[in-house]
Amino acid sequence: MNAALPKISIRGLCKAFGRKVVLDGIDLDLGSGESVVVIGGSGSGKSVLLKCVLGLMEPDAGSILIDGVETVGLRGEPRDEIGRKFGMLFQGAALFDSLPVWENVTFGLLAQQKIRRHDARGIAVAKLAQVGLGADVCDLAPSELSGGMQKRVALARAIAADPEIIFFDEPTTGLDPIMADVINSLIVKTTREVGASALSITHDMASARKIAHRIAMLYQGAIIWAGPVADVDASGDPRVDQFIHGRAEGPIQMAVRA
Amino acid sequence: MNTLQLVGAFALSFFAVVGRLTLFGVEALSHCLRPPFYLRSIGRQLIDIGYYSLPVVGLTAIFTGMVLALQSYVGFARFSAEGAIANVVVVSITRELGPVLAGLMVAGRIGAAMAAEIGTMRVTEQLDALTTLSTNPMKYLVAPRLIAGVIVLPLLVIIANIIGIFGGFIVAVYKLGFNPANYLQNTFEALHVDDVVSGLVKAAVFGFIISLMGCYHGYTSRGGAQGVGQATTSAVVSASILILCFDYVLTELFFAK
Ligand SMILES: Nc1ncnc2c1ncn2[C@@H]1O[C@H](COP(=O)(O)OP(=O)(O)O)[C@@H](O)[C@H]1O
Ligand SMILES: [Mg+2]
Numbered sequence: 001m002n003a004a005l006p007k008i009s010i011r012g013l014c015k016a017f018g019r020k021v022v023l024d025g026i027d028l029d030l031g032s033g034e035s036v037v038v039i040g041g042s043g044s045g046k047s048v049l050l051k052c053v054l055g056l057m058e059p060d061a062g063s064i065l066i067d068g069v070e071t072v073g074l075r076g077e078p079r080d081e082i083g084r085k086f087g088m089l090f091q092g093a094a095l096f097d098s099l100p101v102w103e104n105v106t107f108g109l110l111a112q113q114k115i116r117r118h119d120a121r122g123i124a125v126a127k128l129a130q131v132g133l134g135a136d137v138c139d140l141a142p143s144e145l146s147g148g149m150q151k152r153v154a155l156a157r158a159i160a161a162d163p164e165i166i167f168f169d170e171p172t173t174g175l176d177p178i179m180a181d182v183i184n185s186l187i188v189k190t191t192r193e194v195g196a197s198a199l200s201i202t203h204d205m206a207s208a209r210k211i212a213h214r215i216a217m218l219y220q221g222a223i224i225w226a227g228p229v230a231d232v233d234a235s236g237d238p239r240v241d242q243f244i245h246g247r248a249e250g251p252i253q254m255a256v257r258a
Numbered sequence: 259m260n261t262l263q264l265v266g267a268f269a270l271s272f273f274a275v276v277g278r279l280t281l282f283g284v285e286a287l288s289h290c291l292r293p294p295f296y297l298r299s300i301g302r303q304l305i306d307i308g309y310y311s312l313p314v315v316g317l318t319a320i321f322t323g324m325v326l327a328l329q330s331y332v333g334f335a336r337f338s339a340e341g342a343i344a345n346v347v348v349v350s351i352t353r354e355l356g357p358v359l360a361g362l363m364v365a366g367r368i369g370a371a372m373a374a375e376i377g378t379m380r381v382t383e384q385l386d387a388l389t390t391l392s393t394n395p396m397k398y399l400v401a402p403r404l405i406a407g408v409i410v411l412p413l414l415v416i417i418a419n420i421i422g423i424f425g426g427f428i429v430a431v432y433k434l435g436f437n438p439a440n441y442l443q444n445t446f447e448a449l450h451v452d453d454v455v456s457g458l459v460k461a462a463v464f465g466f467i468i469s470l471m472g473c474y475h476g477y478t479s480r481g482g483a484q485g486v487g488q489a490t491t492s493a494v495v496s497a498s499i500l501i502l503c504f505d506y507v508l509t510e511l512f513f514a515k
Contacts, residue, residue: 056386084392094387098375108391157391 005068006031007165007197008053013062014221015048022048024221026062030165035191035198037208037229039243040218041252046201047091049218050167053199054088055079066165084112087163087196091170093154095142101128101153102138108161127156130193131186148179152186159190166191168200172207184210205244217243219252282474289394289401296402303406307368307465308414314367315360319418322355323347323425331434343434344444347426352453356419357411358505361464364411365497369472372403373493376476377486385477400477403469411465412458419457456512463508464501471497 006029013026022045030036040046051057053064055071064071066082074082087108095104102124109115115123125135131152142150151171158166171187172180184207191198191211201218202208208215209229216226217240225237232244242250330346376399379385388395423445430436472493479489 051386054386054390056389080392083390086390088387088390090383090387092382094383096379096384096387107393111392 004032006065007034007067008199009063009065009068010053011063011065013049013052013064014060015045015052015057016060021221023052023059026218026221026223028216028223028226030197030199033195033197034213035188035200035211036214036216037212038199038201038216038218038223039203039205039208040201041203041243044218045221046203046218047169050088050169050199050201054086054167055083084161085164087158087161087166089151089154089158089166089168089171091173093142093147093150095150095154095157097142100139100141101145104142104153105156105160107157112161114161123160124156127160128153130159130190131156132182148175148183151175151179151183155183155186155190159194159196162194163196166194166196166198168198168202168211170202170204171200172202172204177206180204180207181210187211205246278478279470279474282477283470286396286400286404286470286473289397290405292397294397296398299398299402300405303402304410306371307364307403307406307469308410311360311364311367311414312417314363315414315418316421318359318363319351319356319422320425322359323351323422323427324429326350326355326422327426327429327434331430341440341444343430343436344426344441345448347430348423348445348448349453351422351426352419352449352457353509354457354505356415356422357457357460357464358501360411360415360418360461361468361501361505362498364414364465365468365471365501366494368407369468369493369497370490372469372472373476373479373489374486376400376473377479377489378476380477380479381482381486395477400469400473403473404466407465407469408462409465411461411468415457415461419454452512456508459512460505460508463504467500467504468497471500 008028008030010026010028013023014021015023026049028036028038038046038049048057052059055074059072062072066085069078069082071079071082095101096107099107102121103110105124105127106115106120109123110117110120121138124138128135128137133149133152133156137145137149137153142153145153155171168187171183175183187198187200188211198211200208200211209232212229214226215229215232216223217237218224219239225235225240227235232240235241239251242252326347327343330343334342334346376385379395379399385395385399388398427438427441427445430441431438475489475493475496476486479485
């Protein structure tokens with residue numbers, strides 16, 4: 001895996017909002033076919049990290065190589081081309097509430113003109129089946145679905161265009177433990193099916209253990225530990241231990257103001 | 259010293275907002291001119307902005323025309339120049355009140371709705387989701403609203419003009435006892451192409467302002483439900499003020515020699 005070119009290679013990534021430094025020199029690699037989960041407390045900058053990689057936010061400094069191509073500062077058509085390799089599952093699902101489920105699922109395919117409009121509904125049914133949903137949800141509005149079903153539809157939308165890299169932003173937050181496990185299994189299954197690499201962020205350790213090959217911990221703007229998921233219990237870093245066991249006492253002091 | 263600082267800070271933030279707004283407007287305009295064009299969205303906006311605003315705009319127009327006739331009768335009766343009433347109604351409606359009142363009503367209805375819709379999309383990350391699905395939110399959401407606003411406001415104003423003048427006619431004939439044929443003839447004599455066209459140009463500008471303000475405040479809204487609420491208020495207030503402001507500027511351009 002190390003010999004091949006990494007799908008994503010992040011070096012020295014910095015991002016601050018005003019005087020508040022959120023990311024302070026992030027180094028992280030994502031190999032081809034690999035699933036990396038970044039863990040960290042709320043407000044530690046996990047979403048900001050993801051948005052920088054996705055190009056939704058401009059980093060202050062550092063480099064993000066996608067398949068060896070520098071994407072920091074990249075704009076226009078080259079940026080769009082990189083963007084077409086991505087699929088993203090947002091924390092709150094972020095389904096378009098003005099469109100029915102089937103149009104949500106096929107939105108990216110239609111936008112890239114990979115399919116024609118009158119085929120879209122049938123394709124949506126197939127994509128929904130991949131995440132265990134029946135054709136009966138096709139014509140519902142997103143607001144008519146439960147949180148777990150919204151996440152599934154969002155997952156179907158994220159994988160619809162067969163992306164090379166899929167990003168997951170706290171995929172299990174706000175779900176009951178059983179639904180969380182269903183989503184985790186779907187993530188593992190669908191990522192494997194489309195043969196994608198995955199970069200996820202979460203603060204849910206059960207989720208991280210299930211979907212990760214490698215875990216990296218983000219704390220105070222830097223990756224303080226990274227290693228295979230099997231090693232996370234023996235990291236030797238008290239901050240990682242505190243986080244994965246969810247203890248209030250320890251080296252990590254929760255800031256009241258995130 | 260403190261007052262100076264205050265004035266300075268205010269001026270700085272004012273120009274910062276104007277700058278951001280200009281950049282936003284220019285970018286949005288550039289998307290209006292480059293494909294792909296989302297005809298489906300434009301059509302939906304035309305119906306939302308135009309068709310559903312008809313009742314509000316129509317009611318506003320008819321009462322305005324009626325009150326114009328009544329007021330000018332009170333004024334002109336002293337000079338026994340009742341024939342001038344048709345003239346007053348036609349000129350004020352076509353030049354001023356048609357576009358301005360339609361603009362203000364649509365600003366309240368549509369500016370707020372646009373800011374709320376796009377603002378909600380911003381805080382629920384739907385705008386980011388658009389970007390990750392190979393769709394530029396400026397092109398997909400903002401451009402169709404701008405185009406629809408510019409097209410539909412003049413159409414609304416044509417209808418408002420007709421209804422407003424008709425309102426004046428009703429009062430003149432049924433309340434003030436004018437001869438309908440004479441009043442109609444006076445009306446047509448008072449109707450000038452320049453006046454109507456200037457009103458329609460104003461309407462197009464107002465349509466642009468309403469959509470731009472609605473989209474801008476929605477697009478830049480921050481911080482959950484409260485931020486969206488603030489965005490809707492800002493959209494309506496800023497659109498209304500800009501409409502009145504540009505009304506003066508355009509009148510000056512058209513009619514001041
Ligand atoms: N657009 C923004 N403007 C200002 N501050 C932001 C913005 N986005 C995130 N932040 C700040 O960055 C920090 C990290 O946020 P985030 O990445 O969302 O945390 P999390 O790890 O919970 O996903 C937070 O303190 C947040 O207030
Ligand atoms: Mg987050």
